[in-house]
Amino acid sequence: MHSRRLLVGVVAASAALLTACGGSSSSTATDSGAGGSSAPTDQGTVRISGQNFTEAEIVADMYAAVLKKAGFDPQVKLVDTRDVYMKEVPGSVDVVPEYTGAVVEFLNGTYNGSNAKPITVSDAQATIDKAQPLLEKKGITLLNPSQATDTNAFFVTKKYSEDNGVTKLSDLKGKSVTLAAAPDCKGRIDCEGGLTSAYGIKITKILPLGYASQQTYDSVIKGESQLGETSTTDGTLESQGLVLLADDQHIQPAQNLVPLVSSDFLKAHPDVADPLNNLMSKLTTDALTQLNAAVSVDRKKPEDVANQWLSDNGLI
Amino acid sequence: MPVTLLVEDGISIQPSCYSRLVNKWYCADYLKDRHGDLTSALTQHLQITAWSLVLGIVIAFPLALLARRLPRLQGLVLGTSTMLYTIPSLALFPLLVPFTGITEKTVVIGLALYALTILVRSMLAGLTGVPEEVRESARGLGYGRLRLLVRVELPLALPVIMAGIRVATVSTVALTTVGTLVSYGGLGDLIRDGVQNDFKAELLAASVLCVVLAVVLDAVVVGIQWLVTPWTHGRGRAA
């Protein structure tokens, strides 16, 4: 008697489970680019990964769309940090929308230890050439870098800029400021390190509120911090009354957008290169900024914004 | 300056209540426009939670039986499952990726490991709570060990075990959100996106849905418990 009841219970539970298992898709993982599958899928699957912040998501969706047009079946899975997807490259991830300096320094740190001397220079192609041994070791190839870049940038409120006559970072020389930035800012040549040594700014406190996060914006808006860290393609600044200070000493390393492809995948599917290189040649920093604003301010969906831009520029 | 989201009323162009410029916590337009996102996130969330619980129960049960048989192992079994809980979820999911890839499996396995803490304890407590005299009489009647377990001990242990499953269910629903670190966080993906982009409507809607899901699943478990323990609600018996 008891076991029959137990059986009924188990069946009920299984039924509940099975209804839950109706194939779903995650919101940061898509099975294919936009809409219907009218394009030929004779090239096979291409697995795209990357980080899940706004700009990376837009660019990943662009990659998926142009590759879909070229006959691939793209699968996009975005994660929180670079080290998570890099564990899967090149084994189970084929393509990543990357940034020159960031990926090169990541490999540098991985293979040469976390205290390795940075090898990124201000020219993207030169950086890629210098990093060849590291790329080969990892089994990846970097395609053509774009002119679009996304480096660190620092902002103040419009009011602060006007009151203190500050439009570039050199104007802050000798001033004491509180900086709201990413948790790893201290010591980095493209963050606190560069601000202190190249610009002579006295950073009295660093608040680890995040890179271009709402908390960082709020901290500067409220006056808790004077300086905040964001990216050069941040599209939310104007609507919040914030302005970027120019990096007149050029402390930022090259962070051009560049496609990362697994070398084996590239050999097996040479057709993956052209669509991505075309995309890279057409992207600009301004375009990225506007697309970011469309998503971050106007709340358009990254996929829609990407597809619209691609079709406006004749890429799909 | 990009054109802001429009709500066309034929007269003027207003930014919608979920545009960053307005950014209301509750926005009906958001629910209308994005219910697809919410539904697919909810579905994924439910799927992950369900599989994690099944896996957790499947692992916990033999462990509980083992710990009961060998009291010396009890400390080890309970201690290990608690130690798992101390690994910050921030670290566990990324740690599993090299073994299980960027897949739903990673999150399911991680969540199952976390659920073990609760499940093993409650299964063990339930089974050891069976009165010795009941077991003795069953053994006196010639019940073998398996029959004893299935016909006598398990049914009597069920209320406690089910209580543990309820707690595990609800905690797992909350913890699934952390799966966004590795691309499979269900509603957690929307929560993270809401925080990153200061998207208040999305943040609140996803958080509320998370709680609603947990309440619904809790009710389902209670329903199952009701089904499998008829003697606790029969006529004339105190519950």
Next chain:
Amino acid sequence: MRNVRDAWDYLTTGANWGGSEGMWHLLLQQLLLSVTAMLVAMAIGLTLALWLGHLGRAGFLAVNVTNIGRAVPTFALLAILVTLDHPGTAVFGPYGRAGLATLIALALFALPPIFTNAYVAMREIPDAVKESATGMGMTGSQRFWRVELPLGMPLVVSGLRLALVQVWATATIAALVAGPGLGTLITAGFYRTDYPKGIAAALVVAVVAFVLEVGGALAERAVDPNRKGTAMRTTPKGGRTPEHVGT
């Protein structure tokens, strides 16, 4: 395994421990945060749970409401609290930036296990024991303090112990709001591949969690009126039934 070796180096370098940004300072901050959150949760949860359990009232509501409490993702709660005007991100005494928001989130997180265990502990006191206490002339309150509470202590302490360990481990989440504690080191480490730092900090969190767990186990044994050892065995009466259920 260079990272693990480097993590060990990080841990054994004195400089990393000292100073206002050192690991020792962060550890104490996180401990302070965890203990305060526990005290708040105990003040609210224990009082309510023991009282309701003693009276035998509102059982259905009590258990189900606390279950809902477990369903709220702490991360989301913290994000929402910080975005509101109050408590927002104001510095709250020694708890640092967004200290009040973090305290509230952690206290709410600790509430369910503390409440459930305490409530169940009171409900599980055998009727016979309560009746004989009343029969001896004890008032309700005397019965509570002299009979019910001592008998229920192991289960109550069990809930406290579990809540403490979970709060300690979860307090790393304060890093998301530039709050106090070792969480900042973990995120700083993992965020840009300074693995040694991240691993070192995570190890410290785990070790302290272990110490708290062991300390809690000792405390639990110390308050057990039937000190019969730690292994759960069936007793003639049926044992301590919902042991650890409210975890």
